[in-house]
Amino acid sequence: TLFGVGAGVGTGTAVAYTLDGTAYRTFTAPLPKVEEATLTALNRMGITVENREKTEQGRLIQASGADRQLEVELEAISPKTTRIRTVAKQGMFFKDRATATEIILQTEKVLNGA
Numbered sequence: 001t002l003f004g005v006g007a008g009v010g011t012g013t014a015v016a017y018t019l020d021g022t023a024y025r026t027f028t029a030p031l032p033k034v035e036e037a038t039l040t041a042l043n044r045m046g047i048t049v050e051n052r053e054k055t056e057q058g059r060l061i062q063a064s065g066a067d068r069q070l071e072v073e074l075e076a077i078s079p080k081t082t083r084i085r086t087v088a089k090q091g092m093f094f095k096d097r098a099t100a101t102e103i104i105l106q107t108e109k110v111l112n113g114a
Contacts, residue, residue, distance in 0.1 A: 015104050021095030024085040025104050026077060029111055031058050034082040035074055041106035042072075058082070068096055072103060 015025050027034050038061060042049055047065040054060075061072040073085040084107060088099035 015101050017097060021097045021100065022085055022087050023097060023100035023104055024083060025108075026081060026083045027108070027111060028081055030080055031074055031076040031082045034084060034107065034111070035059050035061075037110035038072055038074065038084065038103070038107045040110045041103060042070075044110075045102070045106060047103075065099075067091075068099060070099070070103070 015023050017023055029037075039049065042061070042063055045065070047063045047070060049061060049063045051062040052059065055073070055075075057075040059074045061070075061074070063070040063072070067090055069089045071087045071089075075083040075085070077083055084104055086100040086103045088096035088103075090096050
């Protein structure tokens with residue numbers, strides 16, 4: 001298969017991964033709400049947002065932390081459903097799946113009011 005699945009630690013929420021280390025999940029929440037929660041999560045994690053831009057399907061957030069470049073793509077599936085895809089790159093070849101996953105888990109915490 002092309003995808004592996006891992007469980008979100010302590011939340012019971014599945015986070016899926018592509019073979020190249022990209023983490024993704026779908027939330028039942030509108031894109032603006034998920035974007036706001038993602039920005040709050042990044043701030044809580046001490047990650048610096050460098051750029052935000054509109055894309056054809058939603059929004060792209062580019063950020064950095066320590067020696068990692070981060071991309072968070074938000075895609076509106078419907079007016080009430082948003083897919084989040086995160087990639088944490090360390091150098092040219094290494095992808096940090098743990099950090100990509102933590103961004104999704106922290107976004108979920110914000111969405112749940114924590």
